[in-house]
Amino acid sequence: MIWNWQKDDWPEFDYDKAAIEPLERLFLKASGEFVGAFRHVAAADKDLLRIELISDEALKTSEIEGEILNRDSLQSSLRNQFGLGMEDRRVTPKERGIAEMMVDLYEGFDGQLSHETLFSWHRMVMAGERRVQTIGQYRAHEDPMQIVSGPFGRQKVHFEAPPSARVPMEMERYVDWFNRASAVEQASSGPLTRAGIAHLYFESIHPFEDGNGRIGRALSEKALAQGLGQPTLIALAYTIERNRKRYYEMLERASKSNEITHWLVWFAETVLEAQRTTLRRVEFYIAKARFYETFADRLNERQAKVIARMFREGVDGFEGGLSARNYISIAGGSTATTTRDLQHLVEIGALVRTGERRYTRYFLNLSGAS
Known part of the structure; x- marks a missing residue:
């Protein structure tokens, strides 16, 4: 050669x-x-x-x-x-x-x-x-x-x-x-x-x-x-x-x-x-700052921990989205507590929910931050 x-x-x-x-x-x-x-x-x-x-x-x-x-x-x-x-x-x-x-x-x-x-x-x-x-x-x-x-x-x-x-x-x-x-x-x-x-x-x-x-x-x-x-x-x-x-x-x-x-x-x-x-x-970084301006004072300790972990995954986020099992592994707590936490995050507009039952997944709602 x-x-x-x-x-x-x-x-x-x-x-x-x-x-x-x-x-x-x-x-x-x-x-x-x-x-x-x-x-x-x-x-x-x-x-x-x-x-x-x-x-x-x-x-x-x-x-x-x-x-x-x-x-x-x-x-x-x-x-x-x-x-x-x-x-x-x-x-x-x-x-x-x-x-x-x-x-x-x-x-x-x-x-x-x-x-x-x-x-x-x-x-x-x-x-x-x-x-x-x-x-x-x-x-x-x-x-x-x-x-x-x-x-x-x-x-x-x-x-x-x-x-x-x-x-x-x-x-x-x-x-x-x-x-x-x-x-x-x-x-x-x-x-x-x-x-x-x-x-x-x-x-x-x-x-x-x-x-x-x-x-x-x-x-x-x-x-x-x-x-x-x-x-x-x-x-x-x-x-x-x-x-x-x-x-x-x-x-x-x-x-x-x-x-x-x-x-x-x-x-x-x-x-x-x-x-x-x-x-x-x-x-993404700008959206992250706006997200925390909007939601930071509305998150409990478990939710804040999970949200921080989701942001750490970067632009691409969790592959396939966040599941309830992911949430428990990050924040701890019972299944009932996890369900309430996730429902609250969806209600205030911090997360978007897709799918049903065991296929339910959650994604950061960056467009929902003012």
Whole structure:
């Protein structure tokens, strides 16, 4: 197999601008809609929403790599990073490290990229990692850097990166490209194009022993933020994680050619989906605030506990809706008490009821809050 970096035109990526331009316009339009929606979030709630959105990105970019982190601990670390509270002592190095990278990305989005920035991010995402020999530096091992799957002896090679000896030269060229592209992108292409190339280009070099995916996605978000002139808070990793198999398939396909129109279109559509998800979550957060303004003083302790749990499920809510059994498992109490609690929530307009008997389910009535 001849990989993209082995071809004569590397790293001169070719693509059909006409295929991307309509998506670039949609991206800019949706960015304006997000800014407008975010303005409607109460000032006191903006930091809380920012923590929620960034923590979800940190969780999902880690989950893509098979690493499961604790949401509460991660949010505790983020609050500390933003100066909003003291960090929980139970926060692990991995949770603290990814939180540090996300905050550095958010606060320093407009800064030029440097090798030291990348080394610093690598130290953050590799915090607590003992299996990796070289942390905070580009890889230097002689073995091929391959992405493989399957049992030993019958492994399939999905990609092989340039040998370690070439990495310093490749990354010198990458950093120079990233910073030059930032200066000219508005005239030559657009944020989506630059972010898509930034991710693919970085992953094709695969400069670190581990952590390349998390850093590569952070570089995409940095490129998007620079294109807009502000942090995006976009749910990129959240969206990629929901279709992780397709993400890896598209990266593998794009690594075989430097004609990357198909990759850029897919990446752009993924970013647009991520924007829609982020906008939905902001609107959900606004609706949540209105819900509590309307109903908070009308909920007993059990009801308040269940409602808080339902909101914690996010925009999608409980799969299939809340059942009486769910209610009991969250709040405790008898079947009769649960029936009265649920009936009261429906009567005041906090919940909407669907179905009958054992198929009865309850959903938050966000449109009923004034």
